[in-house]
Amino acid sequence: MSTEVVKDDQLAKMIVSSSPHMFADVSISKIMWTVVIALLPAVIFAVYYFGMPALQTLAVGSLSAVVFEAITQKILKKKITVTDGSAFLCGLLLAMCLPPAVPFFVPIVGSFIAIVVAKHSMGGLGYNIFNPAHIGRAALMVSWPVLMTTWTKVTTPIDTVTSATPLNILKLQGYDALINTYGSQAGLYKSLFLGLRNGCIGETCVILLVLGGLFLIYKRYIDWVMPVAMIGTVGILTWLFGTNGFLTGDPIFHMMAGGLILGAFFMATDMVTTPITRKGKIIFAVSAGALTVLIRLVGGYPEGVCYSILLMNCVTPLIDRFVQPMQYGRSEVKP
Known part of the structure; x- marks a missing residue:
């Protein structure tokens, strides 16, 4: 019986994993940040159309999700992976599902539910059963139905117009x-x-959302x-x-x-x-x-x-x- 010596560089290439077995020049981080880029045109238009309240909601939702991710991983003694973009994307999608002028605590609570409850209580990225952003939105709808169904558009720095959405x-x-x-x-x-x-921050401009979606299809994500x-x-x-x-x-x-x-x-x-x-x-x-x-x-x-x-x-x-x-x-x- 002959014995072959396996070099370190050869051993590094031996990966044992469950199916499917696919290798590609893609990573979680690359996919997540690409989705964020695909959403940017709709985000920019929403800020232009709804004004600064929309920017505040988007920023608070995204950043609070990143903070909750880091804190939770720190408490659970896991590797902190906030740079992979998954938490940022979750907070951004949650914020895009909210009315533009909600109080700042609404996206914070929603991000907490999405990241801590819907994501990390089930094991973290890859183990969650439900879409975290939608769990956060559903919880906010139950908790503050009036705030979640009040639609305003900023017309001047001091004036707003309240009206119903087309579906309403x-x-x-x-x-x-x-x-x-x-x-x-x-x-x-x-x-x-x-x-x-009128509507949620991320549901207004159809053409920009479709273009972002087509970009993800083109990238085969x-x-x-x-x-x-x-x-x-x-x-x-x-x-x-x-x-x-x-x-x-x-x-x-x-x-x-x-x-x-x-x-x-x-x-x-x-x-x-x-x-x-x-x-x-x-x-x-x-x-x-x-x-x-x-x-x-x-x-x-x-x-x-x-x-x-x-x-x-x-x-x-x-x-x-x-x-x-x-x-x-x-x-x-x-x-």
Whole structure:
């Protein structure tokens, strides 16, 4: 029996890990900061449109998430990894799901829940079951429903205008009132597409969010089937079940309204809390889209993206269990 000496540099290349076995010039840090870059155009527009309160909310949400991450890892005696961008991105996404003029303590509490409760209580990055940013938002909705549903736009340094979001108008007053508010259907579409409307910080300008999402698809950090399946499902179902009867809905409005674009491109595509396989991703996205429509049209809330994604996060392990790729070297046995 011969014995071979393995050099240190050869030993360093021997990596034992669970499947899938893939090597690429990508890291967690690179992915996280690239997603932040993809969100920057929508963030800049939101600050321009909503003013300094939006900048304050975004800054407080992002920075507090980083601080809570460092403190938690320090207490748990883990390596501090705040530079990887995951905490910053979580806080940024949470802040983008908030009204622009909320008090400063709201994003701080939300970041605490997202980072400490939803992320590190489950083991940290890669072990969390639910999307942390949406858990934070859901907790804030339960705790301060009035603050979370008060929409203001700063017009001057001392003046603000309070009005409802398009989905709120549709829910409370109907589709005709919605069209009258924006002058025409074309005016409504223009306001949604360009972001000239009230809403959360990160849900206003559709075109910039879509461009950011397309950039991530180009970089192959997200699978295009998820946003397409989720947004497409919302469009089809809202067209089928319109407010004036069957096949009378406005799918274009529903696909651009609320936080659907932000959720479909940047939340539903989370690598940790969504299925692994493409078939599983499609099941997840279609189901999340259907739940969004159900909540919007039948439920008490005007918006349902946050809750639909969280509900589907619950069944992600089940989807992964029953939707598995065929094992290499085996073929399906037919009776």
